[in-house]
Amino acid sequence: MIEDPFLRKLERAVQLSEDERYALQSLTFNRRTLPARHDIATGDVTDRVYLVMSGFACRYKTLPSGNRRIVSFVLPGDLCYMHDAGAFGRDLRVGALTPCSVVDLSRSKLVELIGLHPGISRAIWWVTLRELSRAREWIVNDTRPADRRLAHLLCELLVCLQVIQQADEHGFEFPVTQVDVADALGISHVHINRVLQSLRSSGLVAWSSQHVTIPDVDGLRAYAEFDPAYLCFEGFGP
Amino acid sequence: MDNITLQPVQIASLCADTDGRIAFADGKLVAVLVRLSEELHGADGRAGQWCVEVGFGACDVGVLSVRFDGLDAARRWIAERMAMATTD
Numbered sequence: 198m199i200e201d202p203f204l205r206k207l208e209r210a211v212q213l214s215e216d217e218r219y220a221l222q223s224l225t226f227n228r229r230t231l232p233a234r235h236d237i238a239t240g241d242v243t244d245r246v247y248l249v250m251s252g253f254a255c256r257y258k259t260l261p262s263g264n265r266r267i268v269s270f271v272l273p274g275d276l277c278y279m280h281d282a283g284a285f286g287r288d289l290r291v292g293a294l295t296p297c298s299v300v301d302l303s304r305s306k307l308v309e310l311i312g313l314h315p316g317i318s319r320a321i322w323w324v325t326l327r328e329l330s331r332a333r334e335w336i337v338n339d340t341r342p343a344d345r346r347l348a349h350l351l352c353e354l355l356v357c358l359q360v361i362q363q364a365d366e367h368g369f370e371f372p373v374t375q376v377d378v379a380d381a382l383g384i385s386h387v388h389i390n391r392v393l394q395s396l397r398s399s400g401l402v403a404w405s406s407q408h409v410t411i412p413d414v415d416g417l418r419a420y421a422e423f424d425p426a427y428l429c430f431e432g433f434g435p
Numbered sequence: 436m437d438n439i440t441l442q443p444v445q446i447a448s449l450c451a452d453t454d455g456r457i458a459f460a461d462g463k464l465v466a467v468l469v470r471l472s473e474e475l476h477g478a479d480g481r482a483g484q485w486c487v488e489v490g491f492g493a494c495d496v497g498v499l500s501v502r503f504d505g506l507d508a509a510r511r512w513i514a515e516r517m518a519m520a521t522t523d
Contacts, residue, residue, distance in 0.1 A: 262499070264497070264498070264499065383498055384498055385486075385498045385499065385500040386500045387471060387476065387481070387486050387500040387502070388498075388500070390475045390476055390479070391448070391450045391452060391475055394450055394451075394474075394475055395449070395450065
């Protein structure tokens with residue numbers, strides 16, 4: 198696996214040894230392609246950790262009323278169900294928003310590697326902290342007006358996709374639907390149209406033909422009050 | 436059944452969705468309806484529909500986009516919600 202988005206991301210936090218890189222890569226199996234709108238994981242108890250290698254997926258929960266809330270996007274290189282938190286986390290599903298390439302890892306073997314390799318231990322710890330940090334920022338982002346909330350999400354995606362070389366300086370391919378984004382922002386499927394139009398007419402964002410363009414990244418960041426520190430890409434600790 | 440009235444109103448939404456109705460049940464404000472514009476919602480096939488932008492009490496819809504093809508349907512929905520609230 199050359200240009201592995203998982204390792205690329207981990208190495209933002211930790212310099213892995215050759216052994217550690219090899220050990221992690223040897224852990225993956227069952228590579229498959231899932232069509233859009235299919236669940237990657239439904240919260241059943243298994244020893245599997247899922248690693249998305251390409252495509253866009255999301256962690257989500259559907260309320261009895263049918264409302265879906267996307268609580269985070271899953272980008273290439275992201276792990277799902279890394280920890281088994283018991284019954285507590287199992288109501289959360291992971292679904293492919295676009296066709297996704299996915300591999301599995303054995304959780305028990307991953308835990309074994311964490312015990313054996315300090316670099317892997319530190320890297321997985323970083324992934325966990327990062328998830329928590331991002332979840333916290335999403336809660337805070339819900340407090341912003343909807344247009345700034347969308348601006349913040351797009352700033353986040355730009356940074357995260359740049360790390361895995363899936364975004365250039367001013368934009369990225371974004372083949373998800375507006376409804377997906379509305380469900381990630383917690384706004385109605387009608388209101389997302391207005392919010393997008395507002396950012397478009399301000400010249401801050403263009404989103405067409407599945408491509409997002411941000412002509413003035415600093416301008417959008419200022420508008421969104423976006424500070425990428427919470428994404429922890431500058432590593433962690435002293 | 437409650438007496439449902441819909442009063443035309445212009446909404447300063449800063450976008451093309453400006454045509455609205457404020458809905459009263461027995462004289463009390465229960466919802467604000469917005470007519471979805473061609474400019475913003477034509478591509479979704481929703482232009483011309485009436486959407487519950489905000490509802491109060493029995494008409495609270497959260498972030499759901501509850502929509503109707505016409506105002507009569509909206510009026511019936513409000514009446515049903517009010518009736519359900521009083522029989523609960």
